[in-house]
Amino acid sequence: MPARLRTAAARLLLPTVLALSFAVQAVGALLPSVPLLVAAAAVGLAADIALHRWQRGMASALGKLNATVTVRQAVRDLLMVTGLLRIEEQDYETKYLALVCGLLVFYALHFACQALAISVRRTRTLPVVTRNIDASALRLRPAPPALLMQRAGQRLLMFGLPSSVGLLAAAVTGSARLAAAGIALSAAFAVVAVAVLLLRLRPGRRPVTSEEALEWFEAWLAEYQPTVGMYFSGGTSSAYQANMWLEPLARLEGRPLIVLRERFMVRKIASTDIPIVCLPKVADLMRLEQSTLKMLIHPSNSGKTSQVLRIPTIKHAFVNHGESDKLSSCNPYAKAYDEVWVAGPAARERYALAAVGVDDKDVVEIGRPQLDVIQPYAGAPTGPYTTVLYAPTWEGWDGNPGNTSVIEAGENIVRALLADPGVRLLYKPHPLTGSVEPRAGAANTRIQEMIRAASAARAAEHADERPAPSAAAELAARTAELDRLTTSSSRPGADDAERMLLQTAPEPGRAAAVTAATAAWEAAYWASFPAWEHQIVTGARPTVYACFNVADVLISDVSSVISDYLESEKPYAVANTSGLPEQDFRVTFPTVRAGAVLTPDASGIPALLESVRHPEKDTYAEARTELKLHLLGPSDPPSVVRFNEAARALCAEADEHRAAMAVRALPVIPTQRDAESTLDSEHVRG
Template sequence: MTNARIAALAALGVGALVLAALGAPPLVVAALVAVAGALEVVGQLGPIALRSTLRTPDAVSRAAAAAAALAALVTTGVTAATVCAGAAAVVALGVVWLEGLVGYAWREATRVVERLPGYTAPHSLGARQQVITAGWYLAVVLATLTADGRSGELVLGLAALVVALGTAAAFVLVTRAAIRAKATVTARIAQALRSYDAPVMVYLSGPEGTEYQLGVWLRTLERLSVRLVVVVRETALARVVAGMTSLPVVSAPAMADLEGLQVETFRVALYVNNGAKNGHNVRYRELTHVQLLHGDSDKPSSYNPVTAMFDKIFVAGQAGIDRYAAHGVEIPADKFVVVGRPQVADIAAAAPGAPLRTVLYAPTWTGFNQDNDFGSLDPTGPAIVRALLARGWTVVFRPHPYSLDDARSLAAIEEIHQLLEADAAASGHEHVFGDRASSTMSIVDCFNLSDALVSDVSSVPADYLYSAKPFVITQVDDGPSDAFLDEFPLARASYVARLKEPGSLEAALDALEHDASSSEREAMRSYYLGDFPRDEYADVFGRAVEALVASRCPAPAAPVPGTPGGAR
């Protein structure tokens, strides 16, 4: 379910309980419960994962809906009909409680396994769960309607009890089947993995939204000549990833699940972040563990000491090696492999003498902590866009994906969208923003559409170096300029806009328009992105992965005399 649907579900259930407690007509309460039921059944049309705790919003909604039925019945008085309906509501509450206890079995039996050749699930629980959900809500609706006191209430009460008991029985039977199936799921996955014989595991773990970190690499990974399997620790994240790639995807939410995936065919594991659960997999020493990271920048995340635990660290250029030592993180030199930044291979080079007409504004996000907050979006983003529009430039606006989860950043994004809409109507400029810039187009598409860039300290300007086009990097604090350049060397190839210094943004945009730093950018391009010919650039990463796989393969046995290839 989407976050919006889950929130709506919780609001409907709690709303029904509040109205019932306030004495609202049972028909109104039943209507809210029915809408919640329809919403949940529709939300279960995709892969199923039962809730694991009563704290989750959909479980809260169900518990509140059943409690609403009881609250409505309390005001009606004791009759045979209300006793039956009350019993139905109690049974419904019991089912919600049981779900929290045995949800693990459902999740295990419905683990995400997509496009893994040779794997067949023990059975499908999706349709059964939808039937159980529909039956549960029907029982609660009937129990609530019994409180209306109209003729036929005994029939309604009995029907509610029968449906509730039938739903509970179905839940118990299906859960029993899921528990039995649980024992075979891991073995089936392991057998399919052995048959598929993929030497590379791509490991991902993180909170909701982390999929973009893998997305940065997917096109490159899908082009490799070796087979890969994507292993995702979080079930919800695995479902999202499965919809993003043609590669096989397997979820492994529990440690036992991950243990079961450690088949002998895997030789190399690739990682795209420093997620807290990476250590769960790095402990398997049969693999060569390789940190790729999802961006190569001067941010602290690109010289995190945790990276030292990996066997190999792939970096785009020498800058990726030097920044560790520059910040006191000592890592043996033989762990580093310069592979370029394959994602930039499709970035078009700047046309000589091309006029500056279109500028990409691609701010980063606020970061998980203050040390990683280099974002200009809040509160300066709208002012930056106004300055770009004032020069008559067409604007491409692409904020960081995580900015969409921050309230203050969202407000700035909305203000920028309004600015661009108003200017487009007034000037006729075809600004690019919203879903078109962030979803329909890739970041490379945005690079190629633009003539220049305004961004923050992040991997975006580093990647933009490949285009040889000019760019502005913002300095969001009021620290000394020299210290900023020392901390973030890439800024030496940019025009720095010190956002807390009056006039600095305009000065940087003036310099952008009359670009005179192309030679500095070229030198920095080799330093940050590797010194590889353009016609071979996209292949460097793949060769590095293939070499690691080959280094972990057992040496071929010597031919036996008298057999093909052996001496006679």
């Protein structure tokens, strides 16, 4: 069975067991049959607990079908009581009426607990969420246990466990006292939970009010006096767009600040010493107008970007999260910013040709300051294996078949690479692959299956050529150290008050420690597996830049990956799934002109590998140097310097604008002549 089918079957196993348990329990209650009743109820309860523990997404999907955990637990208890009544048909009024009333009391307490949890959560939802800022002045308190606050389904299952066990015991022994004891214990748990939450609603235990939190935030702004910053808004999978600008932002002159709009994004931003503030409401965002903030860079466009552009005291620069020949790299929205910062002349020309309303005077070439980690080309591979990085982009929003090679060419490319015994393949698909086009997701899954099978076959051939156990231990140690430095101290789903309580000011020197730990982790990662082993890289680590440094050649699509990879001047190839002839393809997409072009059947793979292994056959070396200059600009002055100069100039414009606004706001003071004229006119009127 293919891996994707096994995965789908595994995901459906618990829901199937859960559905069958209700059917069997109903049969056991109606027959009645004590073994069927007890076994089905026990299996169903275990499946429900496992579902909430390991498959929360599936539990949410059942909830959308109105099969919520409350409904499931109530049906399970109803069937148990029905079975008990059927087993003992006499005197059921005196024996089991009290049990039904007890269950109703327990469910009433459960709903009361849920209502209180919502109320407590609302009091702990603050108008501003921060990270890397000391929020001790707010005197925040830890949140109640997550079981009480957020996990209503797990709470019902856990608190209802004694009643379920008691009902099962009553069915086996015939003693209603066991059921009564279990229900009483469940009700007692619920009473304690209600009491804990009620205490949190006392005036003295509530967090600060929204106005108090905003006053504290404004006081912090006045003390910190930020000058430069980054504004970001996006979905859960888009954080990488902001993360690539963290280090360049940290190196800017001035006092940097990161402004976010979505609460969940506070945790998504990678480790940094830069203060982070999240202002979900527009009214609160406007408070930045009175701050010392002079300019913001924008790595992406979003619906909420227009809101911050309303602040007249702040200048805005669009830096994008990558540049390519696609139309998305010259979006008309860019004209809304004060300036558009691009890597090199190619992007300037792209905006001019697109004629989307961006004036050439507003385009500033700054290079790509985050590319200084990429190592230069060192020549042909020195070892027995040629490392090929296949990094296709995603399918995009417009449905253009030429956006990604995964669907039409991906499997052919991977098959041709795996057929070469001297190739080590690194496969790093775009994080959004399959998010729009299901065929891309399916092809991505098949490609990964092919790579795993090839790795398994190679492992059998090289059974005695594994790294020493110390390599795995070293990687584990480096991973633990890097996680300690970069993982947020707040748990997933933490509320605003809890997150601000735990995310205090960073330790001095942590940014340098993260950089050193990252380098050590990357070295340990590549050393942890043999040189012949293929790798599938889908997580945040290693980064695509780290993959650039170990790759001998890149295969990609028309995307910003090519522009960034050219910093190394290593050979690359582009898959042409656009349907255009090769010459037209090169003319339409200038980033292709210094690389090989692969057709969907991947027939050009052997020639590509030959040119990599024998540089004298590489006909694009000089073209890559020229294209690098065209795409990324000159290396002197360095991109970091140009980035800082652009920020300094835009801050100066912000200062000039504020000064002009201040002059226009001054009241007009009348001169002596104006005063005399006024008196004369009044005398005439008199």
